[in-house]
Amino acid sequence: MLYTGIVRYDWSKNIHNLNILLGASYEHYKYEQLTASRQNFITDSMTDISAGATTGANYKNGGESYEYKMLSYFGRINYSLMDRYLFEVNFRADASSRFHKDNRWGWFPSFSAGWRISEEAFMKDVEWIDNLKLRASYGTLGNINNVGYYDYFQTYSSSNIHYTFDNVDVPGVAPGKVANRSLGWEKVALTDVGIDLDLFNGMLSLTADYYIKKTSDILLKYNVPEETGISSNEAPSQNLGKVKNVGLELGISHRHHIGSVKYSIAANIATNCNRVVDMGTSNNLISNASHILKYHYCPLKKWTIKN
Numbered sequence: 001m002l003y004t005g006i007v008r009y010d011w012s013k014n015i016h017n018l019n020i021l022l023g024a025s026y027e028h029y030k031y032e033q034l035t036a037s038r039q040n041f042i043t044d045s046m047t048d049i050s051a052g053a054t055t056g057a058n059y060k061n062g063g064e065s066y067e068y069k070m071l072s073y074f075g076r077i078n079y080s081l082m083d084r085y086l087f088e089v090n091f092r093a094d095a096s097s098r099f100h101k102d103n104r105w106g107w108f109p110s111f112s113a114g115w116r117i118s119e120e121a122f123m124k125d126v127e128w129i130d131n132l133k134l135r136a137s138y139g140t141l142g143n144i145n146n147v148g149y150y151d152y153f154q155t156y157s158s159s160n161i162h163y164t165f166d167n168v169d170v171p172g173v174a175p176g177k178v179a180n181r182s183l184g185w186e187k188v189a190l191t192d193v194g195i196d197l198d199l200f201n202g203m204l205s206l207t208a209d210y211y212i213k214k215t216s217d218i219l220l221k222y223n224v225p226e227e228t229g230i231s232s233n234e235a236p237s238q239n240l241g242k243v244k245n246v247g248l249e250l251g252i253s254h255r256h257h258i259g260s261v262k263y264s265i266a267a268n269i270a271t272n273c274n275r276v277v278d279m280g281t282s283n284n285l286i287s288n289a290s291h292i293l294k295y296h297y298c299p300l301k302k303w304t305i306k307n
Contacts, residue, residue, distance in 0.1 A: 001028045019078040030067035036060070066149045069097040086114035086135075096144050099183055100152040106185040110139025131198040143186040146219045151237055154179040180236035189214045205253045213245040220280050240280025247272035 006023040038052025038059045052059060073093045080086045090110040097104070114135040117123060123132070155176040162169040194209040218241030253266035 002026070015082040017078075017080045017083070019076075021076045023074050025070075025072045025074075027070040027072075028067070029069075030065070032063075032065040034061075034063040036062075067097075068149050071095045082119070084116045084119040086112075086116070088112045090139065092142075094142055094185075096147075096185075098144055098147045098149055098151065099185075100181040103182065103184045106142040106187075108140045108142050108187075110137065112137035112139075128200055129197070130200075130202060131196060133196040134194075135196070136193045138189070138191050141188045141190075143188060146186065146237075147183065148177075148237070151177070152179055152181045152183050176234065178234055178236045180238060182239075183219075183237065184217060184239050186218055186239070187216050189216070203254060203256055205251075205255075207249075207251040209249045211245075211247055211249075213247075215241075215243045215245075217241075218243065222280055238280065240278065242277035244275045244277050245272055246275075 002025065004023065004025040006021065008022075009018075009020040011018045036049060036059075038049055038054070040053035041051050071094070075091050077089045078087070088111070092106075092108040094106050094108070095104045096106075112135065114133055116131070116133050118126075118129055118132040123129065156173040157176040161172045161174050163172045164170075190211060190213045192209055192211040194207065197206040198204070199206075217239035219237045220240045221235045222238050222240060247270060249268065249270040251266070251268040253264060255262070255264045257263065
């Protein structure tokens with residue numbers, strides 16, 4: 001289920017233009033699955049599942065369920081002065097059920113500004129330039145795509161878990177993935193500076209962007225010391241990684257016509273430098289243990305199970 005509500009306000013007077021948008025959304029997703037199968041039916045004409053054999057591995061069943069909720073508030077303010085100086089402010093506040101209540105909220109603002117130089121008085125005599133615009137922006141976003149539905153809970157598994165009592169296998173549960181209540185949002189911060197240029201009555205267009213993209217608090221599994229007895233599959237995810245991308249993008253396009261036939265040609269080139277800043281690794285952990293240094297013994301109490 002998804003519910004969204006938006007309120008918008010527009011105002012203009014002389015050289016001023018103002019647009020305000022406010023909204024909220026609520027998302028609730030629930031998934032339930034049940035499976036069952038049997039083999040060795042008496043005849044193919046009997047399709048009821050109860051007609052299959054009920055011994056050994058002839059019947060199987062299983063199921064799973066999970067759900068999550070997301071509450072969001074968002075807004076945007078646009079202001080332009082003489083349609084020449086442009087400003088925009090955005091904000092988001094998101095709360096996800098995938099995190100513990102102490103870390104559930106994420107706050108993600110963004111800002112941008114633009115300057116239409118071609119609208120300035122000193123550009124009026126430059127007829128071959130249709131549009132010249134400088135722009136800059138900075139913004140943050142949150143990501144939960146790599147977060148499990150219950151990573152902050154201590155989970156238990158009942159899949160293929162059995163215990164033997166009196167030579168009889170009975171179903172049971174065992175600890176699963178270790179919980180991490182400190183889990184939080186992955187964050188992406190993007191800084192961009194660009195230019196847009198249109199020439200010769202729209203026949204030629206040029207764009208250029210230089211950006212710096214920093215991703216922090218990337219979810220990784222920390223190298224848990226082996227002396228804890230926790231396997232790598234059971235290790236909790238943590239906000240550890242940092243990645244930085246720096247790049248440049250250039251684009252050019254040409255539009256024209258020959259008689260009544262219109263055509264356009266476009267080309268672009270981009271370069272990007274990716275650097276892994278931090279992987280959250282440590283050199284102070286015991287790993288790949290293979291040699292016994294010393295034995296230690298301690299007495300254990302005798303346990304008796306009474307019927």
